[in-house]
Amino acid sequence: MTCPSPVTLSMYADGELFGSDAAALERHASACAACRARIEELREESVVLRAALRHADELAPIPRFAPPPRARDFVVLALAVALIGGFSKAFWSTVAAAIPTELTWVSPLKSGTLFERAVDVLAFTFYEAPTMLTAVTNFIGAALVLAFIAWLALSTARPRAFAGLAASLLAVAVAIGLPSPGHALELRRSNDAVTIAAGETIDDTVLVMSRIVSVDGTINGDLIALGQEVTVRGNVTGNLVTAAQLVTVEGTIGGTVIGSAETLSVTNTRIGRDLYGFANNIEIAAGTNVSGNAVTAANTVNLDGRVGIDFKGFGSRLNVSGAVEGDVEGHADSIAVLSTARIGGNVTGHVDEAGDLDISSGAVVGGNVDEQIVEREERRNRYLTVRYYVDQIVRLGAAFLTGVLLLWLFPVLRSVSLPDATAVVRSGAIGLTAAVTLPVAALILCVTIVGLPLGVLTFLIGAVALYFSKTVVAQTIGRAILRDPENPPHFAATLITGLVVVIVAVNLPFIGGIANVVLTLVGLGIIVSLVLARFNRDAPA
Amino acid sequence: MTKEAAFAELYAAHYRQVRGLCRQLLGSTERGEDAAQEAFVRAYRAFDRHDPSQPFIAWIMRIARNHCLDVLRRRSHEAKLFGDEAVETAAAEAPAADGLGAALTAERATAVNAAVAKLPERYRVPLALAYYADADYDDIATTLGITRNHVGVLLCRAKQLLRQSLDDADAADDGATAARGGAAPMEGSR
Numbered sequence: 001m002t003c004p005s006p007v008t009l010s011m012y013a014d015g016e017l018f019g020s021d022a023a024a025l026e027r028h029a030s031a032c033a034a035c036r037a038r039i040e041e042l043r044e045e046s047v048v049l050r051a052a053l054r055h056a057d058e059l060a061p062i063p064r065f066a067p068p069p070r071a072r073d074f075v076v077l078a079l080a081v082a083l084i085g086g087f088s089k090a091f092w093s094t095v096a097a098a099i100p101t102e103l104t105w106v107s108p109l110k111s112g113t114l115f116e117r118a119v120d121v122l123a124f125t126f127y128e129a130p131t132m133l134t135a136v137t138n139f140i141g142a143a144l145v146l147a148f149i150a151w152l153a154l155s156t157a158r159p160r161a162f163a164g165l166a167a168s169l170l171a172v173a174v175a176i177g178l179p180s181p182g183h184a185l186e187l188r189r190s191n192d193a194v195t196i197a198a199g200e201t202i203d204d205t206v207l208v209m210s211r212i213v214s215v216d217g218t219i220n221g222d223l224i225a226l227g228q229e230v231t232v233r234g235n236v237t238g239n240l241v242t243a244a245q246l247v248t249v250e251g252t253i254g255g256t257v258i259g260s261a262e263t264l265s266v267t268n269t270r271i272g273r274d275l276y277g278f279a280n281n282i283e284i285a286a287g288t289n290v291s292g293n294a295v296t297a298a299n300t301v302n303l304d305g306r307v308g309i310d311f312k313g314f315g316s317r318l319n320v321s322g323a324v325e326g327d328v329e330g331h332a333d334s335i336a337v338l339s340t341a342r343i344g345g346n347v348t349g350h351v352d353e354a355g356d357l358d359i360s361s362g363a364v365v366g367g368n369v370d371e372q373i374v375e376r377e378e379r380r381n382r383y384l385t386v387r388y389y390v391d392q393i394v395r396l397g398a399a400f401l402t403g404v405l406l407l408w409l410f411p412v413l414r415s416v417s418l419p420d421a422t423a424v425v426r427s428g429a430i431g432l433t434a435a436v437t438l439p440v441a442a443l444i445l446c447v448t449i450v451g452l453p454l455g456v457l458t459f460l461i462g463a464v465a466l467y468f469s470k471t472v473v474a475q476t477i478g479r480a481i482l483r484d485p486e487n488p489p490h491f492a493a494t495l496i497t498g499l500v501v502v503i504v505a506v507n508l509p510f511i512g513g514i515a516n517v518v519l520t521l522v523g524l525g526i527i528v529s530l531v532l533a534r535f536n537r538d539a540p541a
Numbered sequence: 542m543t544k545e546a547a548f549a550e551l552y553a554a555h556y557r558q559v560r561g562l563c564r565q566l567l568g569s570t571e572r573g574e575d576a577a578q579e580a581f582v583r584a585y586r587a588f589d590r591h592d593p594s595q596p597f598i599a600w601i602m603r604i605a606r607n608h609c610l611d612v613l614r615r616r617s618h619e620a621k622l623f624g625d626e627a628v629e630t631a632a633a634e635a636p637a638a639d640g641l642g643a644a645l646t647a648e649r650a651t652a653v654n655a656a657v658a659k660l661p662e663r664y665r666v667p668l669a670l671a672y673y674a675d676a677d678y679d680d681i682a683t684t685l686g687i688t689r690n691h692v693g694v695l696l697c698r699a700k701q702l703l704r705q706s707l708d709d710a711d712a713a714d715d716g717a718t719a720a721r722g723g724a725a726p727m728e729g730s731r
Contacts, residue, residue, distance in 0.1 A: 005634045006633055006634060006697050007630065007633050007634065007694050008693075010696060010697035011678070011693040011697070014678070014693075016689075016693060042700075048653075049653065049672050049700075049703075050672050050673070051650070052649070052650040052654060053565060053654065053657065053669070053672055053673045054561065054673070055650035055651075055654070056561065056564070056650065056654045057558065057560055057564065058557065060560055060561075062552075062553060062556045063578070065552045
C-alpha cells in the first residue's frame with residue numbers, strides 16, 4: 001500500500017482533512033508506523049513554527065501612534081496664513097497700547113508711519129539685492145507649494161517609505177531653493193575685541209560679533225557689526241549694518257548705514273547712500289555728509305551735518321542745525337530748526353501742541369513750514385465716548401470668535417489651568433523670556449541672509465502667539481470662575497466669561513496697561529510651556 | 542475616555558501582534574512596521590464604526606491582512622500571485638522534496654524567522670496566515686482567491702522549503718564554521 005502524499009499528510013496534521021479523505025488516511029496510518037511518526041513530527045513542527053513566528057515581535061519597540069492628518073490640519077495651515085495677515089494690525093496696536101507712555105519713543109509701533117518706515121527699510125534691503133528678493137520670494141513660494149504637496153502625500157500615503165521620500169524631496173528642494181549669498185562672507189567672532197587694523201583690506205562681506213569692534217581698515221563689501229561698542233573709522237564700500245550699545249562712525253561708507261544703538265554718533269563721515277538710525281540718542285555731527293535720505297527714530301536727534309535729500313525724524317526731540325537739501329519731516333514732541341540750519345525744501349512737523357515746532361530766526365527754509373497738531377486719542381476721556389464701548393464690544397466679539405476657533409483646533413488649550421500663584425508667576429516669567437528671546441532670535445536669523453525667511457517666520461509665529469496669549473489666559477480665568485467638576489461648562493462659556501474679565505481688566509484706568517502686559521506675558525508663557533512640553537514628549541518616542 | 546485615549550490603549554496592546562503579521566506577510570520588518578501603522582490609521586479612521594462587542598484584535602488583524610495583501614497585489618507583476626496548483630503539487634510531491642530534518646526547533650526562532658522572510662511570497666503569505674494569524678484553510682483560500690487544496694499544497698511546500706533552508710544553513714555553519722549566524726541561503730534550495 002502506498003503512503004499518502006506529503007501534501008495530504010500536511011493537511012491532516014493541520015486538521016484540515018475531512019470526510020472520506022481523512023478516513024482513508026486514518027485507515028492507512030493505523031497500519032503504517034512511518035506515517036504515524038510523520039504526522040506526529042508535523043504537528044510538533046507546527047507548534048514550534050507558531051512559537052517561532054511570534055517570538056520575533058515580542059520585544060519589538062512600539063512607536064508612537066501618529067493619528068492621520070485630518071482636514072482640520074489643513075484648516076490650521078490656511079487659518080494661520082489668514083490670521084497672520086488679518087490680525088497683525090490688531091496685534092501691533094495691542095502691543096503699542098501695552099507700552100507705558102514714558103517709553104513710547106522706543107516703540108516703533110506707536111507710530112503707524114514709523115512701522116511703514118521699518119517696512120521701507122526691509123524693502124530697501126530687498127531693493128539693494130533684487131536677486132535676493134527673487135530668491136526669497138521663490139523660496140517662500142516653493143516652500144508653500146512643497147509643504148502643501150508634503151501634506152497631501154503624508155495624508156494619502158502613510159507608509160514611512162512615502163513619508164521618507166517626501167521628506168527627502170522636500171529637503172532637496174529646500175537646499176536648491178535656498179537663496180545663496182551673493183558673495184563670500186568673512187566671519188569674525190570674539191568675546192572681547194575684534195580689530196580690523198588700519199592697513200588691513202578685506203574683499204568680502206564681513207560679519208563681526210564681539211564686545212568691542214573697531215574697524216580702521218578697508219572693507220570692500222558690506223560690514224555687519226554686532227557688539228557693545230562698535231567704532232568704524234575705516235572705509236566700507238558697501239553697507240554698514242550695526243547694532244550695539246555705542247556706535248561711532250567716523251569713516252567713509254559707500255552704501256547705506258543702518259544703525260541700532262543706545263547712542264549712535266556719526267562724525268566726519270561720508271555716507272554714499274542713506275542713513276537709518278534707531279537709537280536713544282543720534283548725533284549726526286558737522287562734517288558728516290549723507291548723500292541720500294536720513295531717517296531716524298530716537299529719543300533725541302541732533303542733526304548738524306548735511307543730508308543730500310530728505311530728513312525724517314521720529315522721537316521726542318529733533319534738533320536740526322545742519323543742511324538738508326530736501327524736506328524735513330518730523331514726528332516729535334519738539335522740533336527745533338536752529339539758526340544755522342539750511343533747509344532746501346519744506347519743513348513739516350507733526351507735534352502735540354502749537355509752538356512745538358520752532359524755527360529759529362536765522363534758519364533758512366526754502367519751502368513752506370507746516371506745523372500739524374496730532375490729535376491723540378488718549379488726550380480725551382475715552383470712557384465718555386460711545387465709540388469706545390462699541391469698539392470694546394467688537395473687540396470682545398472678535399476675540400471670542402478667534403478664541404473658539406483656537407480652542408476647537410487645539411483642544412489641549414481648553415484644559416490649561418494655573419493652580420496657584422507660583423504657576424502664574426512661572427508662566428509670566430516664561431512668557432517674558434519668550435517675548436525677549438524670540439525677537440532677538442528672529443533678528444539674528446534676519447541678519448544672516450540665508451535665514452531671512454526663517455526670521456520673518458519666527459516674527460510671524462511670535463505675533464500669532466502674542467495675539468492668542470490673552471485668549472488662553474481668558475480661558476483659564478473663565479474656567480476658574482465657572483468651575484464645576486460635576487458638570488464641566490462648555491469651553492465657549494468659560495471663554496466668553498474670561499474674555500469679559502480680561503477686556504475689563506485691560507481697560508481699567510491707570511493699571512490697564514500693566515494688566516495688559518502681565519496677562520499677555522502669562523498667556524505667552526502658557527503657550528510656550530505647552531509647545532515645549534509637546535516637544536519634550538515627542539523627543540524620546 | 543476619549544476616542545483618542547481608548548484607541549491609544551488598544552494600539553499599545555495589539556501593535557506587536559499586528560506588526561508581526563504585516564512583517565511576515567510582506568517579508569520585511571520595515572515594510573511590516575509601515576503597514577502596521579497604516580492598518581492602525583485605517584482602524585482609527587473607522588473606529589466609530591467598530592462594534593465594541595467584537596474583539597478589537599480580530600478586527601485590526603483583518604484590516605492589517607487586507608492592507609498587506611493589497612500591497613502585495615499592487616507590487617506584484619504576476620497575474621497568478623500564488624503560482625499554478627498543478628506545478629506546485631508536483632514540486633511538493635517530488636521524491637526529494639519532503640526530506641526529513643529536525644531543523645525546526647524552538648531554540649532557532651531567529652533563524653526560522655529569517656528563513657520565513659526569505660521564502661517566496663506565494664509560500665510566505667499562506668504560511669503567515671495559517672501559523673501566525675491562525676486562519677483556517679477555507680479562510681485563506683477565500684482571502685487569496687485560490688482553492689482550498691492549493692492552500693494545502695502551498696503550506697506543505699512552504700514547510701519543505703523552510704526545512705531545506707535551515708538544513709542548508711546548518712551545513713554552511715558546519716562546513717565553513719563561518720559565523721554567518723543562521724542566515725539561510727535559499728537560492729540553492731529552489
